[in-house]
Amino acid sequence: xxxxxxxxxxxxxxxxxxxxxxxxxxxxxxxxxxxxxxxxxxxxxxxxxxxxxxxxxxxxxxxxxxxxxxxxxxxxxxxxxxxxxxxxxxxxxxxxxxxxxxxxxxxxxxxxxxxxxxxxxxxxxxxxxxxxxxxxxxxxxxxxxxxxxxxxxxxxxxxxxxxxxxxxxxxxxxxxxxxxxxxxxxxxxxxxxxxxxxxxxxxxxxxxxxxxxxxxxxxxxxxxxxxxxxxxxxxxxxxxxxxxxxxxxxxxxxxxxxx
Amino acid sequence: xxxxxxxxxxxxxxxxxxxxxxxxxxxxxxxxxxxxxxxxxxxxxxxxxxxxxxxxxxxxxxxxxxxxxxxxxxxxxxxxxxxxxxxxxxxxxxxxxxxxxxxxxxxxxxxxxxxxxxxxxxxxxxxxxxxxxxxxxxxxxxxxxxxxxxxxxxxxxxxxxxxxxxxxxxxxxxxxxxxxxxxxxxxxxxxxxxxxxxxxxxxxxxxxxxxxxxxxxxxxxxxxxxxxxxxxxxxxxxxxxxxxxxxxxxxxxxxxxxxxxxxxxxxxxxxxxxxxxxxxxxxxxxxxxxxxxxxxxxxxxxxxxxxxxxxxxxxxxxxxxxxxxxxxxxxxxxxxxxxxxxxxxxxxxxxxxxxx
Numbered sequence: 061x062x063x064x065x066x067x068x069x070x071x072x073x074x075x076x077x078x079x080x081x082x083x084x085x086x087x088x089x090x091x092x093x094x095x096x097x098x099x100x101x102x103x104x105x106x107x108x109x110x111x112x113x114x115x116x117x118x119x120x121x122x123x124x125x126x127x128x129x130x131x132x133x134x135x136x137x138x139x140x141x142x143x144x145x146x147x148x149x150x151x152x153x154x155x156x157x158x159x160x161x162x163x164x165x166x167x168x169x170x171x172x173x174x175x176x177x178x179x180x181x182x183x184x185x186x187x188x189x190x191x192x193x194x195x196x197x198x199x200x201x202x203x204x205x206x207x208x209x210x211x212x213x214x215x216x217x218x219x220x221x222x223x224x225x226x227x228x229x230x231x232x233x234x235x236x237x238x239x240x241x242x243x244x245x246x247x248x249x250x251x252x253x254x255x256x257x258x259x260x261x262x263x264x265x266x267x268x269x270x271x272x273x274x275x276x277x278x279x280x281x282x283x284x285x286x287x288x289x290x291x292x293x294x295x296x297x298x299x300x301x302x303x304x305x306x307x308x309x310x311x312x313x314x315x316x317x318x319x
Numbered sequence: 320x321x322x323x324x325x326x327x328x329x330x331x332x333x334x335x336x337x338x339x340x341x342x343x344x345x346x347x348x349x350x351x352x353x354x355x356x357x358x359x360x361x362x363x364x365x366x367x368x369x370x371x372x373x374x375x376x377x378x379x380x381x382x383x384x385x386x387x388x389x390x391x392x393x394x395x396x397x398x399x400x401x402x403x404x405x406x407x408x409x410x411x412x413x414x415x416x417x418x419x420x421x422x423x424x425x426x427x428x429x430x431x432x433x434x435x436x437x438x439x440x441x442x443x444x445x446x447x448x449x450x451x452x453x454x455x456x457x458x459x460x461x462x463x464x465x466x467x468x469x470x471x472x473x474x475x476x477x478x479x480x481x482x483x484x485x486x487x488x489x490x491x492x493x494x495x496x497x498x499x500x501x502x503x504x505x506x507x508x509x510x511x512x513x514x515x516x517x518x519x520x521x522x523x524x525x526x527x528x529x530x531x532x533x534x535x536x537x538x539x540x541x542x543x544x545x546x547x548x549x550x551x552x553x554x555x556x557x558x559x560x561x562x563x564x565x566x567x568x569x570x571x572x573x574x575x576x577x578x579x580x581x582x583x584x585x586x587x588x589x590x591x592x593x594x595x596x597x598x599x600x601x602x603x604x605x606x607x608x609x610x611x612x613x614x615x616x617x618x619x620x621x622x623x624x625x626x627x628x629x630x631x632x633x634x635x636x637x638x639x640x641x642x643x644x645x646x647x648x649x650x651x652x653x654x655x656x657x658x659x660x661x662x663x664x665x666x667x668x669x670x671x672x673x674x675x
Contacts, residue, residue, distance in 0.1 A: 111532060137534035145532075151525035153651060154518070162522040165515050166534030174543065177514035178507055184514070191515060231534050 064089050064235055064267045065110070065141075070119035070129075072102075072109050072291075079105040081291035082119070087235070092261060093269045094282035096302075098311060102291040103271045104146055107237050111143050112136040124234070138166050142233035144224045146240045146271075152213035156204055156223055159212050160195040163230035167191070195230065201263065202226045202256075218249040222256065229264060236260075238270040242277050250274060254281050279303065287311065329656045337502070348494045356494060358606055360562050363497035365598040367504045367555035369582040370591055374508050375548035376580070377589035377651075378517065380524030381450065381541055382458040384576050388465035389438045389549040391472055391571035393556025397434035398485050398566060399478070400425045406487055413483070414476040427491040431500070431557040438553025439546045441468075446545040450538060453527075465576055473568040484567025485560075492562040500558060504551045509591045509653075511547070520544055524589075581637065587647030592654035597647065608632055 112133040586597025608629035
């Protein structure tokens, strides 16, 4: 299997704090990769560096053979990396359908479209119609079509999480980064989410990287896991290897447990 | 289940409505008193101002307080282009007007267009640095910007004639110009808001970080929105100058921005139809409240007129309105044929229910 993403020796500092410390890693095509670690280990910061929210202080990130480090977030999304957020960040005053349609805005690559959409040329009307249809098709695939005209903020929590994933999918990504998708969910919702993630991976031919504290999710769906602590990569392996890795247990529970 | 009307019918209704407004304006232009015509002109210009501010503040979520600055630019640029050469010589007593401007005189339409473009150009120049700020800081930066433009106008004697202002501006603005431009403004901005770009702008308002992550170039979209808003503010400024026929820097003080902000908030920040309603109510309401400033009698006691009384009452009314309608009259909703139809259908249904 070939590599989709390579993270080369990435470091991100905030003043004196080294949030990500010389992180080296890779993600293979079609893989479901877990990223775990205690609170404050630098997992979300690593996501923010990959998606361009922060530029790395050292090292670089190569996505599909192209160095994307230092690129702006919207440029990276256009390259094919989409993400969700730890705390839900929906466009809450817009409808469910509009949320998904916003993600298709990146299809309008040059500013000629701006004038076309004011004058409403035939091809801009066609484009608008196409966006709407594609948005509805996507909502149907994730099972949110009955809420298409509801406000995003009126959805129940679990569905808001789902909508956030659907919105990321609407950018037509090759790789999806999920930041704690199961946070705040009950066991029923969590197991539905696990099925959902596996489903979209095969449906959309995605490579998925997932941060999660719920070990049931990580151990249940991930094929490979990276463990971070204090910004460093401390362990790597499949779920069984990680569960029995003394370094990981130490990071989570402290030294005494092993004695 | 929401009922929607067929698109053809909606289009037809819109055409009929525009036609009706056109006829009304035509009648007003021929039959109504000059006072009414003045109010109608002001209403149209205020619609231009409040709709353009709504694009910046309400749709894109850039809390800008510099609108008066762009109006000033539009007013001055257009006036300097339309004043006759001899009038310019007479006006600029202290320092003569600088070279190319003192030789040219243009018709109203090109002057208005140039005024809009110059305002848009200024918008572009100031948007780049100030949009690096967010929230309150952006508001203060744009506020400072508006004041800067006013103070430049106050001191650049060889361009603006300083504090003396410009007088005897040809009264070109009539019902057709002002309402024509108001129509263009509303058409362009609502067409933009309805498109994918409008959704992107609203997404930026809701959550800039998520908008970035969804592939939207937040900065360039904000700049475009700001520039377009400034363009129409400039056009409105040009119309206003040629309606009032005399301008000086004091007319573009912060209170002008505030006045427009009141209209936009009254109608519902984030709604174009709200901005139109807000501007209309504000313009007409202010005139109706003039009664309060004239002397009146209750029984035996007669009250002398108190100048400024209407502003006091207006403020109280606004406070009451904001208490009960926190998001303005329309909120972020738009008035559409569908919503009108739904309202009428609901009424009819209710009446039907009562009959039984």
